Amino acid sequence: xxxxxKKTKSDRIVDAVIFAVLTVFCLATLFPIIFVFVMSIxxxxxxxxxxxxxxxxxxxxxxxxxxxxxxxxxxxxxQVTVFITVVGTVCNLAVTTMLAYPLSKKFLPGxxxxxxxxxxxMLFSGGLIPTYLTVKATGLMDTLxxxxxxxxxxxxxxxxxKTFFEGLPYEIEEAAKVDxxxxxxxxxxxxLPLSLPIMATLGLFYGVNxxxxxxxxxxxxxxxxxxxxxxxxxxxxxxxAVSQExxxxxxxxxxxxPETIKMATVVVAIVPVLIVYPFLQKYFVKGMLLGAVKG
Numbered sequence: 001x002x003x004x005x006k007k008t009k010s011d012r013i014v015d016a017v018i019f020a021v022l023t024v025f026c027l028a029t030l031f032p033i034i035f036v037f038v039m040s041i042x043x044x045x046x047x048x049x050x051x052x053x054x055x056x057x058x059x060x061x062x063x064x065x066x067x068x069x070x071x072x073x074x075x076x077x078x079q080v081t082v083f084i085t086v087v088g089t090v091c092n093l094a095v096t097t098m099l100a101y102p103l104s105k106k107f108l109p110g111x112x113x114x115x116x117x118x119x120x121x122m123l124f125s126g127g128l129i130p131t132y133l134t135v136k137a138t139g140l141m142d143t144l145x146x147x148x149x150x151x152x153x154x155x156x157x158x159x160x161x162k163t164f165f166e167g168l169p170y171e172i173e174e175a176a177k178v179d180x181x182x183x184x185x186x187x188x189x190x191x192l193p194l195s196l197p198i199m200a201t202l203g204l205f206y207g208v209n210x211x212x213x214x215x216x217x218x219x220x221x222x223x224x225x226x227x228x229x230x231x232x233x234x235x236x237x238x239x240x241a242v243s244q245e246x247x248x249x250x251x252x253x254x255x256x257x258p259e260t261i262k263m264a265t266v267v268v269a270i271v272p273v274l275i276v277y278p279f280l281q282k283y284f285v286k287g288m289l290l291g292a293v294k295g
């Protein structure tokens with residue numbers, strides 16, 4: 001049996017302090033999420049009775065969720081956000097892979113020049129106004145592609161994926177080429193199946209970024225029917241009349257406070273990410289470690 005050191009009294013005190021500190025940080029992180037969810041399912045009368053602050057509601061109601069989904073605003077914005085997230089993430093991963101895979105080959109002519117250009121864009125960007133003028137000149141204004149194409153590739157993610165590809169055994173690719181695989185075939189049939197950790201990690205980065213897309217929607221979209229969920233949520237929070245943002249009669253909101261509607265919309269915005277993350281968590285740490293340190 002392995003020899004186990006007996007903890008002294010001071011060691012137990014240190015462990016208790018560390019555990020207490022971590023517990024406080026954990027509760028501080030979870031409390032806003034719990035509070036938002038509780039407020040979204042608490043009846044109006046109970047909210048008023050407790051001065052607008054409820055943690056353990058005595059009764060539960062889902063009328064706020066029924067209200068926001070009975071309007072066309074939130075469901076339409078949710079569809080737009082799902083489209084941007086799915087299509088945008090697929091395009092991001094495809095372009096990032098097509099750039100990172102060739103750059104992982106040291107025999108590529110002009111490799112250092114291209115890498116210098118990639119790193120340069122991490123330090124310097126064109127700026128907000130040139131980007132806006134480019135989007136306008138290319139006819140992307142008031143289209144969902146304005147939220148996808150300008151951020152199609154991330155220089156940081158390219159470098160992470162390139163480092164991951166460099167860590168893959170080159171002998172596997174050589175064996176595939178001996179068997180008659182082309183470069184594209186080797187990438188699709190050999191490299192990509194071995195790259196699930198980094199794909200899941202970067203896919204999570206890109207997906208969360210698209211799901212939280214707000215600034216692009218404000219900058220490039222004038223058609224309210226194309227607003228993503230985050231823009232709709234922002235308008236609901238700053239607007240004094242929630243019924244106008246939801247395009248529903250004020251009588252439909254008389255049974256609940258505007259804050260409850262806002263909290264329910266926040267829950268709709270954050271729950272999908274919370275559901276997806278556990279399925280990608282096992283790849284997340286592995287992908288970051290393998291992509292950050294070669295070998």
